[in-house]
Amino acid sequence: MSNRILIVEDETEIADLLAAYVRRAGYEVSRAANVQDALRDHAQIRPDLVLLDIGLPGGDGVEVLTTIRRRFDTPVIMVTALDDEVTKLSSLRIGADDYVVKPFNPSEVVERIRAVLRRVQGGTGRRAFSVGDLHIDLDARIASCRRNQGEQRLPLTPTEFEVLAFMARQPRRAFSRAEILQAVAPDSEAYDRVVDSHLSKLRQKLAAAGCARMIEPVRGVGYRLWSE
Incomplete structure (x- = not known):
């Protein structure tokens, strides 16, 4: 269809x-x-x-x-x-x-x-996509940063990968903490502030791989993945 x-x-x-x-x-x-x-x-x-x-x-x-x-x-x-x-x-x-x-x-x-x-x-028959220098392979569950010096894989936990993939599907959109938590762990009893911990670690790992400043806080809302 x-x-x-x-x-x-x-x-x-x-x-x-x-x-x-x-x-x-x-x-x-x-x-x-x-x-x-x-x-x-x-x-x-x-x-x-x-x-x-x-x-x-x-x-x-x-x-x-x-x-x-x-x-x-x-x-x-x-x-x-x-x-x-x-x-x-x-x-x-x-x-x-x-x-x-x-x-x-x-x-x-x-x-x-x-x-x-x-x-x-993700294209017909494909479950991989890119946002700027960030590449995400949903089937292999691999996220990597592609820069001039080559490609560097991000050492993500399963939850960190889910958070990153969720946000990358809609780059530039600002997500609330509740939206992110609901998307990646709908049955979890964790508090929204747990998202802050995941996002802090994600930002550190992105920066170390050469994709700094891809995730930014949005005051009064939550976070946004932004590819400059």
Whole structure:
């Protein structure tokens, strides 16, 4: 079954163009033109990826992105006319996976979709992916840092590997301690602060392998894996 893409765009001509190219690439397409429909369709359809315009009737795309991030881990590519670094960084920090500025080449947008889905899904038949210099092989349960001097494997405990893999699936997203704990040890009675210990050790091991500053604390939230 092909992946379903939800296109959230209020300009009919742009939405038609995007839909035509996305369908031609082999994906199923759903469309929404305002905040209310976008949130309803996302909850009902559970798309594999969302192309999301920022300027929408009834609100804006940042509001939709924020709600999506509270619900599910759906990949989101922002599509907007705002070539504004502040808006771009704000969207990425909330959890957008990529950012396309109008006017755009629709073929490029399709390639962005493919790239994000490959990263999130690990590619057909593959369970390995990279985030910057960090490479994670889920089947072999190996994480390594690839730098100019070569590849260095990270000496991780099973829990540390699970935490790193969980965060790396959604780079740039800020996770609360409770979210991380629930993802890697849902039946554990450990306190959220145990996550701080795991993250502290992870950051030390990443730094020793040459991937320093990949995990950063987010004040008032928790932690984020950020590939510069």
